[in-house]
Amino acid sequence: MAPKKLYKRSQSKIHKRGLFAAYDIVDETQIIQYIGNKVTNKEADDIYDESFEKSKNHKEGGAVYLFELNKRYQIDGNVPENTARLINHSCDPNCEVEVEKGEIWIYAIKDIKKDEELSYDYGYDLECFEDHPCWCGTDKCVGYIVAEDQRNKLKKKLAPKKPVRSSVKKKKVKKTKTKTKTKKKTKANPPAGGKKKK
């Protein structure tokens, strides 16, 4: 007997489609597994580069669905059967991603009411934040999809200050693949300073 699905897809106010609670969900409930192809870090880099190239040609941007599983492997969640990839980012999320025993799962981090949209912190690196505007609409929204632990830095960056010529816009190198706990792109459980610089 298949366990009942706690989620359902629907149109999202945040971005296109999203996943929503099909029932009331209690804090800490395991909601859905983030599935995909297991790839080596090297393969993941190639996938990353490729979708970054694509993103230059598409307004929508090439979404990257890489999650670090461990030191050697990542999960590429860009497969149709990975329903969890529809979950949107929020600056005030109700879910988080956990890696355990080689699997990636989305957990509730608060009680979630039926029909509420599920979200987690994508944990993107601050670099190239302009490429990832956030429309989560929560009170905590900083306007961009950036890992929670880097949002203060972002706020400082965005704060009005004396005009500086061409504010530190770095050449668009690849976005660093860093996520704090939750990510579409990587590092599931970053050890201190888990920042992968490219």
Ligand SMILES: [Zn+2]
């Ligand atoms: Zn936001």
